[in-house]
Amino acid sequence: MSKAFTRESDDDADDDLPPELKVPAGSKNYMTPGGWDRLRVELYDLVNKERPHVTQVVNWAASNGDRSENADYQYGKRRLREIDRRIRFLQKRLEHAEVVDPALREPTDQVFFAATVTYLREDGREETVCIVGVDETDLKKNHISWTSPVARALLKAREGDVVALRTPNGVEDLEIIEVRYQPIG
Numbered sequence: 001m002s003k004a005f006t007r008e009s010d011d012d013a014d015d016d017l018p019p020e021l022k023v024p025a026g027s028k029n030y031m032t033p034g035g036w037d038r039l040r041v042e043l044y045d046l047v048n049k050e051r052p053h054v055t056q057v058v059n060w061a062a063s064n065g066d067r068s069e070n071a072d073y074q075y076g077k078r079r080l081r082e083i084d085r086r087i088r089f090l091q092k093r094l095e096h097a098e099v100v101d102p103a104l105r106e107p108t109d110q111v112f113f114a115a116t117v118t119y120l121r122e123d124g125r126e127e128t129v130c131i132v133g134v135d136e137t138d139l140k141k142n143h144i145s146w147t148s149p150v151a152r153a154l155l156k157a158r159e160g161d162v163v164a165l166r167t168p169n170g171v172e173d174l175e176i177i178e179v180r181y182q183p184i185g
Helices: 033-062 071-095 149-154
Strands: 029-031 097-099 116-120 126-132 143-145 162-167 170-180
Touching (some): 033 071, 126 149, 149 162, 149 170
Antiparallel strands (some): 116 126, 116 170, 162 170
16 A cells, blocks of 8 residues: 555554653653753754754755655655654653652652662662653663663662662662652753
8 A cells, every 4th residue: 555545643653662762551651840841842943943944945856846856855755754753752742741840849768750869789889860751761861761670669669778679680689878859950
């Protein structure tokens, strides 16, 4: 069947995402205010800057004549499809997002979404992670998704607790040293 007669479903937008970017079924799409702002800015830029620019290039390329051998036209149309797909994805993510501001949380020593947690590994290494939304994961900043194995092990535990992290090499105990709620950048 021709691609012209197929319709992309918005419901299937998450099907081709890697597992770490999928929000578990029946769960909310939790985000920090900073993560929500980054997605909103990306959506704004795509809609108001990049898409109009690419549309202009496609229109110019179309006016040059034969479209079948026009690389600018072919690439531009493909790029427009990619942009439109990303726009739909971002709109859906933002629409279903539940923004949780860690700075507004009452002080607690229990680990919840948007916590910054310092824990001690069995080998004596101390690590600090921020538990963020699936769209905000950045290992360079030690921002881990709330759906990750480490975050799942830490959630609902308190300072001083020892939690079990299941790894491919077996079970590792993590001792929670500190739990903070601060703005995450």
